[in-house]
Amino acid sequence: MQNPIGAGQNLRREIAPEPKYLLGSVDGALQLLQLLRDEGSLRVMMAADHLGVSRSTAHRLLAMLVYRGFALQDEDRVYQPGPGMNVPPVRTGAIREFKNRTEQLFLDFMRDTGETVSLVTRFGTTSRFIETYVPQHSFAVSSRRGQILPARRTSGGKALLSLLPDAALVQLYRSDAAALGGNRMSAAEFRSFTAEMREVRSRGYALNREETEQGVCALSMPLHSPERGTWLAFAVAMPVEKSALLSDPGFLEECREFRRRVDRATEP
Numbered sequence: 001m002q003n004p005i006g007a008g009q010n011l012r013r014e015i016a017p018e019p020k021y022l023l024g025s026v027d028g029a030l031q032l033l034q035l036l037r038d039e040g041s042l043r044v045m046m047a048a049d050h051l052g053v054s055r056s057t058a059h060r061l062l063a064m065l066v067y068r069g070f071a072l073q074d075e076d077r078v079y080q081p082g083p084g085m086n087v088p089p090v091r092t093g094a095i096r097e098f099k100n101r102t103e104q105l106f107l108d109f110m111r112d113t114g115e116t117v118s119l120v121t122r123f124g125t126t127s128r129f130i131e132t133y134v135p136q137h138s139f140a141v142s143s144r145r146g147q148i149l150p151a152r153r154t155s156g157g158k159a160l161l162s163l164l165p166d167a168a169l170v171q172l173y174r175s176d177a178a179a180l181g182g183n184r185m186s187a188a189e190f191r192s193f194t195a196e197m198r199e200v201r202s203r204g205y206a207l208n209r210e211e212t213e214q215g216v217c218a219l220s221m222p223l224h225s226p227e228r229g230t231w232l233a234f235a236v237a238m239p240v241e242k243s244a245l246l247s248d249p250g251f252l253e254e255c256r257e258f259r260r261r262v263d264r265a266t267e268p
Contacts, residue, residue: 028053029061033070033085042071042079069148083126084148094226095121095130102262106133106234109258113251115238116141120156120220122231125172125183127157130232141216141237149212150183152193155220156235158206162197163222163231169194205255207246208235217243221255224263234262 028051035050036042048058062079065071069084099119110117110133118132129144151157152173161169171177173193178184185193200206208218220235236255238245245251 025061028057029064032058032061032065036065036071036079036081037085040081043077044079047079068146082148083150094230095232098226098232098266099131101265103131105258105261105265106131109133109234109236110135113236113254114140115236115242115245116143118144118156118235118237120154120160120233120235122151122157122160122233125151125178125181127151127154127160129156139239141239144237153208153211154235155206155208155218155237156233158196158200158208159220159222159233159235160231162200162206166194166197169197205252209243209246210240215240217246219246219252219255221259223259224266226266234259 031051032042032047035047039046042062044055044058044062047062048055051058051061062071062073066073066079066082070082071079071085072082073079102119106117106119114135114137116132116134119130121128121130126148127150129147129149132143132145134140134143149157151161161172164172170190173183173185174187174190175184205219205221208216208220210216216237217240218235218237220233222231222233225232
């Protein structure tokens with residue numbers, strides 16, 4: 001049996017010396033990550049006192065952690081660890097090859113539609129934006145690359161969750177494990193969610209209407225996975241003012257044709 005990574009390899013575990021050129025904002029954000037990890041929750045004043053900075057500076061650092069998915073703010077304005085705090089790496093080899101084989105197709109689709117297009121994967125109850133292609137105009141939705149969000153809120157996450165049988169959705173969102181992970185839905189929420197999943201399966205695509213960001217809508221379709229256990233979808237995002245595209249037959253057919261081209265390009 002192989003040893004775990006780092007075991008028996010004489011790796012030095014001593015505290016590293018402070019870097020010669022310490023970047024204050026980076027160090028502050030990393031300290032807040034450690035504080036969130038160890039305390040479990042954090043208020044702006046506590047963050048400011050810990051770093052010895054103003055409340056406005058602490059607020060800006062925490063806002064960046066929220067933006068990148070490493071923190072969440074609840075209704076009492078308390079910061080909690082976000083979905084990006086404790087997730088394993090994606091299967092980089094298979095996804096890297098998938099990206100290499102499809103990048104030009106994604107770029108062409110982005111230029112043809114004039115909208116932001118992302119490659120999304122799902123891990124458990126989270127969706128991750130692996131890559132984003134943003135058109136060069138001022139009204140385009142900004143890059144989502146690297147973000148980790150609840151799968152049931154994003155169009156890509158919904159598209160991939162719809163591929164699961166209802167029993168798997170129960171395990172993810174109604175089980176004791178779901179409760180321990182903070183993902184358990186109420187019975188009413190789950191009924192609404194499973195009804196949405198049936199609709200996604202029926203029509204072949206999922207929608208996000210300002211569920212993760214005000215003013216932004218998105219449509220997603222699942223793609224053929226490069227290997228077992230890797231779930232991929234594409235998502236095309238647009239300002240809410242252009243949401244009529246989400247039901248436009250021509251646009252929907254353009255999305256279906258893009259999916260067919262990507263699936264053909266990644267066939268074994």
